[in-house]
Amino acid sequence: MDALNGLLYGLSVAFEFHNLGLLLAGCLLGTLVGVLPGLGPVGAISILLPLTFQLPPAGAIIMLAGIYNGAMYGGSTTSILINVPGEAASAVTCLDGYAMARKGRAGTALGIAVFGSFIAGTVGLIGLQLIGGPLSVLALKFGPPEYFAIILMGFTFIVYLAQGSMIKAVLMALAGILLSLIGLDPITSEQRFTFGNIHLFEGLSVVPLAIGLFGLAEVFVNLEKTAPARVLQVKIKNMFPNKSQWLRARWAIVRGTVIGFFMGILPGGGPVLSTFMAYGVEKRVSKHPEKFGHGAIEGVAAPESANNAAASTSFIPLMTLGIPPNVVLAVLFGAFMIHGVTPGPLLMTQHPEIFWGVIASMYMGNVILLILNLPLIPLWVQVLRIPDKILYPLIVLFCLLGAYSVHNSVFDIGVMLLFGMVGYLLNKFDFEPAPLVLGFVLGPLFEVNLRRSLLMSQGSFAIFVERPIALVALIVCVILIILPFIQAIRKTSRPIS
Amino acid sequence: MKNHSRFFVAAGVIMLVVISLICSGPAWAEYPDRSITVLVGFVPGGSMDLSARALAKSAEKILGQPVMIENKPGGTGTVALAALLSQKPDGYTLCATPSSVLIRVSQQQKVPFKPFTSFKTVIGFTEPQLGLVVKSDAPWKTLKDLTAYAAKNPGKLKYATTGVGSTTHAAVEEIASKDKLQLIHVPYKGSMEALTALLGGHVEFAALTSELVPAVKSGQARLLAVISEKRSVKYPDVPTMKELGYDFANDAVFAIVAPADIDPAVMKKLEGVFAAAAKNSEYLETLDRINMIPVYYDGRAFDSFLRKHWKIINKSLIASGAIKEAATKPE
Amino acid sequence: MDKRNLISGLFFLGFSAFVAVSSIGLGIGRLTNPQAGFMPFWTSLLIILFCLILFGQTFANRSGSAGRADSWSQVHWHKSMLAAGALCVYMFLLPEIGYLAATSILMLALFKLSSMKILPAALASLLTVILSYALFSFILNTPLPRGMLGF
Incomplete structure (x- = not known):
């Protein structure tokens, strides 16, 4: 079955009345759990999984995929409105999204996030449909050395995350790496820095940490202000992006989509890394990098697009190889299995109704979510009209529910509280939390792939230059590190006119 | 104003009391008079979670009360077991756990319970399909081919497992030590990552859990041997490691446990219910779909299983240098 | 410097x-x-x-x-400390007395801290706690911690 016929067939499956209803329910629920921090798509899908036992496989998978997509759309809402990242992938959106909201442009930020998500999600699907097979073969080529090189590249983006001192940003990233090393050693399963506490055996989780550093710290910083900076003293300007904003965000969406598209295929921390990369690239190519962190629309458009493109393309390894590249898709993989369907190379021939039905329903889901989310924007913006004295306690409640619901663990509330206080102190000492989150996310991947590579090569670093993909990524790394220096030298050597 | 606030405080207190009455219910009713919670120490969607959900669903039909799964991931599965002990031993909270948490993790880490004596086992109900696989385009057709090649090329073959000290790692160690092979171990986090590495050609062979089944079915990988006492129903032609002369079998059985000080009458009821639930055909079908093998251990059989494998694992962990002595005392 | x-x-x-x-x-x-x-x-x-x-x-x-002058002076930093303290106490109360009771107390403290009157603060905290409990227990099926009283 070629792509077009397949898609038409898929649409006929997806348009069946009960499948349409399930898709709608999935999108709605996904939006709800996406907006709530903490309880992300993983939680929602696993809670609903037993309820889908009675459904036919295609309908069940369609609904669960709808939840995933819906959650990806809703993920940025709290980042923008109240600086609470619901998941690691929307931590970057806090930087400029929240800054925009403080300037009364929450509507614009939410709008560009939704449009960016729609465009990127759809492009990702086209990629999944047309070149999924070859791409998944490429993804398999990524072994430990290749990952190591890509992650090293990710670290160079610290340079672009820093708004103030570069040295301090590097220190933050390194601290993030150290924090991420708490827990079991990924190779030898020894305990490291756990002090005998069983809650630390698997390390700190990123969501409570990010919620604390961003959301709770922001509440602490604002609580103490004598004349509280009114979030909404500023009038809410236009709800949707206007033409000039569109023009500024246009290429950001395209670049974000491309980055997310490729990073999504890679098993491992693809989507999260893609948001940091997309943000870094935007700041790199921007003519006004100084505006980033103070409400640059590109700083919202790029990571949100990357996030959604990655969400779409992460289905590629699942559907074509039977390999779920992230935790959400691992749960979805379980759902496939429960319904007696094995995702993998045989899916398209054995269960065409599921393969094409799911793809078609994801196209439709994107449209439904666009229609669903746009009218919600004016509603979300109203949240900012709530007086501070009510809003701040509510944000605290939100933070602690979010931290708790990741693993149903009171310990995580403690982690969130600790990092809330850390974030408050960082603010006092002029440090920024974003590089710390980057270090925290990449640290374990960096370590495990470095050590696996060294195990494979028996201690020789030659393994990183012998393999073409790794070599190219390393060269890009070197260029990315050297480029800012060259520019700095050029600037200083140029006579001041 | 003062009167008003007093009124509201009083109203709040009354409301809380009412809610508590509704929730707790009468204490004299026959067990079970409300829903039962089964803690799972792993994230949703994994084989432990899915198999526990399937069994819970089957059990609630017999019990007449909902059996809810509550995921408490953390501490490689030990957080949920510790959480079980912090609950009242009234039979309304149970925990689903792999035997490996009791006998393997407890030796590697100091855990806040005694693996042999803190719990009573309601049922040991299923085990994963373990096996040794190569890529389907690899030249080795049997395990003998593979070991013969490895013997001729020491330090050349790389293999992936689900982690250092895991059952899969121990299985390959057993082969390597018996045939005196020099292999390079590349540990991964879980079976899916290890399978990805195998399919990408980054390692030559892998020891995997149930995730191998779909890959073998779709022709991406070839199964050389299964790691279990008996041959698999799915692969009657594939030999077990024991048949090939390696004294090693699976030590990972998934079980439902209760706190040791549970009321014997309640325990008896639970044992009966879960034994019957494990025979349900719909449940067995679900197990097959998620590539798990049904087994049955009652409390006593599971206890001797634990004691037997504690010693075997202890020996292999010390031999591989992972530990010097068991981190937790078993009783 | x-x-x-x-x-x-x-x-x-x-x-x-x-x-x-x-x-x-x-x-x-x-x-x-x-x-x-x-x-x-x-x-x-x-x-x-x-x-x-x-x-x-x-x-x-x-x-x-010499850095930002306002980082410690000119702010009511005791307010943030009190909020953090309230959360610390909450951490210990939560497993003991359960979500409903512990969170009601916490929210009341936080609303008071952000200078709300006692009456609306009590109302608001009860309302938010019950609503959030209902959302998590009934719609999202995620059990929140129960205390010794069983709720």
Whole structure:
């Protein structure tokens, strides 16, 4: 079955009345759990999984995929409105999204996030449909050395995350790496820095940490202000992006989509890394990098697009190889299995109704979510009209529910509280939390792939230059590190006119 | 104003009391008079979670009360077991756990319970399909081919497992030590990552859990041997490691446990219910779909299983240098 | 000279020195077989290196700004401390008396802290707690902690 016929067939499956209803329910629920921090798509899908036992496989998978997509759309809402990242992938959106909201442009930020998500999600699907097979073969080529090189590249983006001192940003990233090393050693399963506490055996989780550093710290910083900076003293300007904003965000969406598209295929921390990369690239190519962190629309458009493109393309390894590249898709993989369907190379021939039905329903889901989310924007913006004295306690409640619901663990509330206080102190000492989150996310991947590579090569670093993909990524790394220096030298050597 | 606030405080207190009455219910009713919670120490969607959900669903039909799964991931599965002990031993909270948490993790880490004596086992109900696989385009057709090649090329073959000290790692160690092979171990986090590495050609062979089944079915990988006492129903032609002369079998059985000080009458009821639930055909079908093998251990059989494998694992962990002595005392 | 850089730098130095020493205890291993201490050891060495650079920068910039003046003075920082304290107490109360009771108390304290009157504060906290409990228990099926009273 070629792509077009397949898609038409898929649409006929997806348009069946009960499948349409399930898709709608999935999108709605996904939006709800996406907006709530903490309880992300993983939680929602696993809670609903037993309820889908009675459904036919295609309908069940369609609904669960709808939840995933819906959650990806809703993920940025709290980042923008109240600086609470619901998941690691929307931590970057806090930087400029929240800054925009403080300037009364929450509507614009939410709008560009939704449009960016729609465009990127759809492009990702086209990629999944047309070149999924070859791409998944490429993804398999990524072994430990290749990952190591890509992650090293990710670290160079610290340079672009820093708004103030570069040295301090590097220190933050390194601290993030150290924090991420708490827990079991990924190779030898020894305990490291756990002090005998069983809650630390698997390390700190990123969501409570990010919620604390961003959301709770922001509440602490604002609580103490004598004349509280009114979030909404500023009038809410236009709800949707206007033409000039569109023009500024246009290429950001395209670049974000491309980055997310490729990073999504890679098993491992693809989507999260893609948001940091997309943000870094935007700041790199921007003519006004100084505006980033103070409400640059590109700083919202790029990571949100990357996030959604990655969400779409992460289905590629699942559907074509039977390999779920992230935790959400691992749960979805379980759902496939429960319904007696094995995702993998045989899916398209054995269960065409599921393969094409799911793809078609994801196209439709994107449209439904666009229609669903746009009218919600004016509603979300109203949240900012709530007086501070009510809003701040509510944000605290939100933070602690979010931290708790990741693993149903009171310990995580403690982690969130600790990092809330850390974030408050960082603010006092002029440090920024974003590089710390980057270090925290990449640290374990960096370590495990470095050590696996060294195990494979028996201690020789030659393994990183012998393999073409790794070599190219390393060269890009070197260029990315050297480029800012060259520019700095050029600037200083140029006579001041 | 003062009167008003007093009124509201009083109203709040009354409301809380009412809610508590509704929730707790009468204490004299026959067990079970409300829903039962089964803690799972792993994230949703994994084989432990899915198999526990399937069994819970089957059990609630017999019990007449909902059996809810509550995921408490953390501490490689030990957080949920510790959480079980912090609950009242009234039979309304149970925990689903792999035997490996009791006998393997407890030796590697100091855990806040005694693996042999803190719990009573309601049922040991299923085990994963373990096996040794190569890529389907690899030249080795049997395990003998593979070991013969490895013997001729020491330090050349790389293999992936689900982690250092895991059952899969121990299985390959057993082969390597018996045939005196020099292999390079590349540990991964879980079976899916290890399978990805195998399919990408980054390692030559892998020891995997149930995730191998779909890959073998779709022709991406070839199964050389299964790691279990008996041959698999799915692969009657594939030999077990024991048949090939390696004294090693699976030590990972998934079980439902209760706190040791549970009321014997309640325990008896639970044992009966879960034994019957494990025979349900719909449940067995679900197990097959998620590539798990049904087994049955009652409390006593599971206890001797634990004691037997504690010693075997202890020996292999010390031999591989992972530990010097068991981190937790078993009783 | 920004004194805050010195304080934070000293903290980082102490922190990384501790990690480096513990890493040696974990075993650093050789390149052929890096051990558990490998990554924390080199990371903490890098932290020490960058701390020294930060010190150098700070001393070189002796005449520069002394940092933001408002960072501690001119703010009611006791309010943030009280909020953090309330959350600490909450952490210990939650497993004991359950979500409904503990969170009601916490929300009441927080609403009071952000200078609401007692009456609307009590109402608002009861309302938010019951609503959030209902959302999580009934719609999202995620059990919130129950206390000794069973709720």
